[in-house]
Amino acid sequence: MANEAASLSRFAAVGAGRMGRGIAIAFAYAGHRISLIDLRPRGDEAWQRLRDEAKAEIEASLSGLAQLGVIDASQVGPIAARVELVDAAAAPRALAAAELVFEGVPETMEAKREAFEHINRHCRDDAILTSTTSSILVTQLASLVRLPERFLNMHWLNPAYVIPVVELSCHPGTDAAVLARTKALMEEIGKLPVVCGASPGYIVPRLQALVMNEAARMIEEGAATAEEIDKATRYGLGLRFAALGVVEFIDFGGCDILHHASREMSASLDAGRYTAPAIVGKMVEQGRLGLKSGSGFYDYEGRDVAAYRRDVLSRTLGELRHAGLWRAPADRTLS
Structure with a gap:
């Protein structure tokens, strides 16, 4: 029995769709076994079809x-092979062994409630319980969880096995x-991992939605292709x-630059x-303009500003070199 328990996965992803598969790859790539669990009761043929599809996608992603x-x-x-595909009948055993569980079922409260009934029971x-939801607040889901102090939202960015950032959103009772x-x-x-409050959109989706909508708006207006x-x-x-x-x-350029640019664009484009x-x-108003004043969103007191500027330049040059856009200086003799 001890050997059997030791062979079970420490991690479990509930929901065998795209996100669950990506999470499974991330753990398997790092050398861990993980259970990819489908809670929906299915006939043998339907289960085999889902199993084959999930296995094929995981292998295709790794082959890429x-x-x-x-x-x-x-x-x-x-x-x-480190990803164990688990059907509804075997789910209780896999859930009982897991120390960290990712719920990734469809984005409805009904589906979440159903999934957490299984998770709570087994x-x-x-065990730490998380939801990978992109749209439901952690404060809304905490009430579905037995012992909610061990619960938080964890938002992964696609592809989950490639993008390093995961956004952790806690409710007031998270331990x-x-x-x-x-x-x-x-x-x-x-x-x-980056931590944010119980606020819609986490960090990345909230920022990127503004950028993507503005890009679409510029095309709509004919501002650029x-x-x-x-x-x-x-x-x-x-x-x-x-970089x-x-x-x-904001701090590097100066908070006053953002202030003035926002004022001009709110007048010429859209105040909202x-x-x-x-x-x-x-x-x-307080003179906290960033690097040039010694404080802004960050505190620069005691920092070697010249060294910091070199570091920023080094980071930027690194991105340019990676993009293949950095050129050596022209060596021309004046004629």
Whole structure:
């Protein structure tokens, strides 16, 4: 019995769809076994069809990494084999063994309630329970969970096995030790957990929705073509924000720059979209302009500013080199 328990997966993804498969790959890639659980009772033929589809997608995703030289082709099979596909009948056993569970069923409260009824019934008391929901607040879901202090939302970015950031959203009752343990487990598989409050859109979706809507609006208005917008975002906006975080970028350029730019665009384009939040005006009034004033969203007191600027330049040059856009200086003799 002890050997049987040791052979079971420490991790479980409930919901065998796209997100569950991506999470399973992330753990399998990091060397862990994980149960990919389908809670819906199915006939033998339907289960075999889902099982084959999930297995094929997992192997295809890993083969894609092999084709790009990330892993050797010989590793595809062993990594894929770490994902155990579990049907409804075997779900109780897999859930009972898991120390970290990801709920990833369809985005309805009915589906979530049904899934957590199973999870509550079979998971042990010290298991961390998470939902991968992109649209339902952690405060709404906490009431569905037995022992809600061990519950939080965990939003993965697609493809889940590639993008390092996972967004952790806690409710007021989430135990601090549970959050710390969750972060440690995610860091163990190479992820970068970021923590946010119980607010719609997490961090990344909230920011990217504004950018994507504005890009579509510019096409609608005839301001620029899709091709030109994508070139500008890949090698301008995106490249800069890959080198500096958004808030770091505000401080680096100066909060007053954002303040004035927002004022001009709110007057010429749309006040609803471009009026700066009150915090920006308050910081300008207080002289907290960022790097140039010694404080902004970050505190720069005691920092070697020259070294910091070199670091930012180094990061930016690194992104340029990666994009293949950095050129050596021209060596021309004046004639």
